[in-house]
Amino acid sequence: MDKLKIISWVLFIVSVGSILYALIFNPASWIVYAIALVAIPVSVLSFGFIGMAKGNKEEEEGKRREPFIGY
Amino acid sequence: MNLMLNILLNVIIAFLIGTILIGLQRKIMARIQGRPGPPIIQHLLHTLKFFIKESAFPKTAAMPFYVAITAMLFVIWVAAVIDGPVTEGSLLLIFAIYTIQKIGEHNAGSSSGSPYGKMSCVRAVYSAAAEVPLFAVLIIIYLKAGTMNISSIINYQSIHGPLLFTIPLAAIMFFVLILSKSQYSPFAITKGKDIVSGYETEHFGLLRGYLMISESIAWYMLLWVFLTVFIGPLSLPAYLIGMVVLSTIVAFINAVTPILNPNHSVMMQVSLAFIGIAGSIVLLMI
Numbered sequence: 403m404d405k406l407k408i409i410s411w412v413l414f415i416v417s418v419g420s421i422l423y424a425l426i427f428n429p430a431s432w433i434v435y436a437i438a439l440v441a442i443p444v445s446v447l448s449f450g451f452i453g454m455a456k457g458n459k460e461e462e463e464g465k466r467r468e469p470f471i472g473y
Numbered sequence: 474m475n476l477m478l479n480i481l482l483n484v485i486i487a488f489l490i491g492t493i494l495i496g497l498q499r500k501i502m503a504r505i506q507g508r509p510g511p512p513i514i515q516h517l518l519h520t521l522k523f524f525i526k527e528s529a530f531p532k533t534a535a536m537p538f539y540v541a542i543t544a545m546l547f548v549i550w551v552a553a554v555i556d557g558p559v560t561e562g563s564l565l566l567i568f569a570i571y572t573i574q575k576i577g578e579h580n581a582g583s584s585s586g587s588p589y590g591k592m593s594c595v596r597a598v599y600s601a602a603a604e605v606p607l608f609a610v611l612i613i614i615y616l617k618a619g620t621m622n623i624s625s626i627i628n629y630q631s632i633h634g635p636l637l638f639t640i641p642l643a644a645i646m647f648f649v650l651i652l653s654k655s656q657y658s659p660f661a662i663t664k665g666k667d668i669v670s671g672y673e674t675e676h677f678g679l680l681r682g683y684l685m686i687s688e689s690i691a692w693y694m695l696l697w698v699f700l701t702v703f704i705g706p707l708s709l710p711a712y713l714i715g716m717v718v719l720s721t722i723v724a725f726i727n728a729v730t731p732i733l734n735p736n737h738s739v740m741m742q743v744s745l746a747f748i749g750i751a752g753s754i755v756l757l758m759i
Binding site: 421424425428431434435437438439440442443444446447450451453454455456457 | 475476477478480481484524525526527528529540543544547548551552555678679682683686
């Protein structure tokens, strides 16, 4: 499993875990706001990285080549 | 209701309604232009489609900033949902969120290393001209209602009637702001087709889908703020009707106007702001 997938899984588990904690234990408002602001975007993004398609290794270099920077 | 559940539901509702309204806009614009247009759920389908596509990271991208900036744009609109429908907090925070949106557009464009992104990055700074009318709107609302707290503004309107009728020029200025945030608007210089997709050009696949989620929530929130601050306490069906009406008006304007060049876009918005400010002050003094 490559580095991106490992980091994504870790972030996903932590963010969903914190959302569940806020749902179940209903902590102080400021904690809920902090969790919502960080965990909701991170969980959506990390879920996307886990689920996104992955191309062939041979084609990877071609996709990362520098964009046009002629001027 | 549990606070986190309240926030989650409002974020989901904001995304779903926002994305359908953006699709409705495109449909109306197409029909005015004599085209059948895409289905209303097209923006939602595109968002989901992009979300599962591979996202490659350009070699010139400033990592991890290139990814983090997309998350920052999502964070600020979740903050807007919390400040708006969930807590009915301060209007100043909405102003701050809108300012950070500009910063986010600027940095998303510059983070990839692409010339199209860079041009959009510069235009995002230009488009801060839309903040002049927004700031004026906040001051005029404060002068009229004596508060910048959304729930207090709602209470003021339940006693004195909608602010739409007492400070109409402020409402028009805020509408210009909404127009500047809409797709294909005359003021949408950061995503003009002359620069491909502007600051989104080099954010593809998953990251593009992620940006589209933020845009949907942003659109819903701008309409929600307008309806709440200028019309007052509304039921959910009334909010939906109001949002459809506003999106329709925006679609009509966008269908029949070209995208202005950046300088003209700025001058037009600043001119409208000056007219709005001067007129509102006169109306307040009468």
